[in-house]
Amino acid sequence: MANSNRVVVITGGGSGIGLAIAQAFADNGDKVAILGRTKEKLDIASESHENLYGFSCDIQQEESVKETIQAIHDQLGKISVLVNNAGLQRIHSVEEFPLEDWEQVIGTILTGTFLMTKYTLPDMQEAEWGRVITISSGHGRRPDKYKSAYVAAKYGQIGFTDTVAMENAQKGITANSILPGATDTELIQNQLGELAKKDGTSKQEALETHILGAQWMKELIQPEEIGALAVFLASDGAAKITGESIGITGGE
Numbered sequence: 001m002a003n004s005n006r007v008v009v010i011t012g013g014g015s016g017i018g019l020a021i022a023q024a025f026a027d028n029g030d031k032v033a034i035l036g037r038t039k040e041k042l043d044i045a046s047e048s049h050e051n052l053y054g055f056s057c058d059i060q061q062e063e064s065v066k067e068t069i070q071a072i073h074d075q076l077g078k079i080s081v082l083v084n085n086a087g088l089q090r091i092h093s094v095e096e097f098p099l100e101d102w103e104q105v106i107g108t109i110l111t112g113t114f115l116m117t118k119y120t121l122p123d124m125q126e127a128e129w130g131r132v133i134t135i136s137s138g139h140g141r142r143p144d145k146y147k148s149a150y151v152a153a154k155y156g157q158i159g160f161t162d163t164v165a166m167e168n169a170q171k172g173i174t175a176n177s178i179l180p181g182a183t184d185t186e187l188i189q190n191q192l193g194e195l196a197k198k199d200g201t202s203k204q205e206a207l208e209t210h211i212l213g214a215q216w217m218k219e220l221i222q223p224e225e226i227g228a229l230a231v232f233l234a235s236d237g238a239a240k241i242t243g244e245s246i247g248i249t250g251g252e
């Protein structure tokens with residue numbers, strides 16, 4: 001398959017890392033479906049490039065996923081690349097973690113990744129060409145205080161993605177996880193206040209302690225750097241890279 005003019009689906013594509021990945025694929029000449037729950041955010045995002053198309057979808061809900069995949073088929077065609085990017089963070093110690101918050105994090109990150117992969121794989125299997133790219137996290141191989149649901153979901157995403165890689169290894173489909181370190185998006189900015197409150201410190205100290213403490217370069221990752229890696233993983237040059245967890249961390 002040519003490495004452009006494909007249908008690429010990106011969950012949580014209306015902001016942050018997902019939008020940067022979407023723009024990287026759009027610049028590459030692909031048709032990119034960006035999925036999210038907020039139509040207004042998707043409308044604004046899809047105006048940033050002629051190859052971006054917004055689709056409202058709650059990836060935790062099976063019916064919503066099925067309907068959205070059908071709408072993408074009708075409007076754009078069969079799907080070649082899936083980027084499982086949607087995610088969210090909830091911060092509590094384990095003994096104080098509300099079940100509702102736990103289910104929201106696991107439901108979006110883990111169940112959402114499962115449902116999106118389940119309903120996009122058949123197109124890739126039919127074409128005998130496909131790419132599944134999961135945006136896990138540095139917390140997919142290293143824990144952090146107060147983030148038990150997120151850490152559990154991010155470790156789980158890697159195990160799931162590796163299983164997809166194994167099941168589809170002889171069908172022209174690769175599946176890999178990208179593990180970003182702290183990246184300059186709202187997800188990080190929103191955590192700093194809560195972390196500072198838990199520790200009784202300033203936001204700057206929370207950034208240095210929790211976010212950049214062990215990182216070698218002492219610089220946040222830029223979302224565009226993750227977009228460039230995703231486009232490479234979706235190219236024929238990466239055809240033999242599968243079942244891998246690739247860090248983009250600034251050193252750790």
Ligand SMILES: NC(=O)c1ccc[n+]([C@@H]2O[C@H](COP(=O)([O-])OP(=O)(O)OC[C@H]3O[C@@H](n4cnc5c(N)ncnc54)[C@H](O)[C@@H]3O)[C@@H](O)[C@H]2O)c1
Pocket residue numbers: 011012013014015016017018035036037038057058059060085086087088108112135136137138179180181182183184185186187188
């Ligand atoms: N920012 C970082 O430092 C960092 C580091 C490592 C990994 N990540 C991961 O990268 C991914 C993107 O994070 P980001 O920093 O761009 O955050 P973000 O909050 O800007 O983006 C997350 C997106 O997911 C969407 N989303 C959440 N729940 C959804 C649902 N049920 N259905 C559909 N969409 C949903 C949100 O609306 C949002 O657009 C996440 O999986 C995150 O865990 C981020």
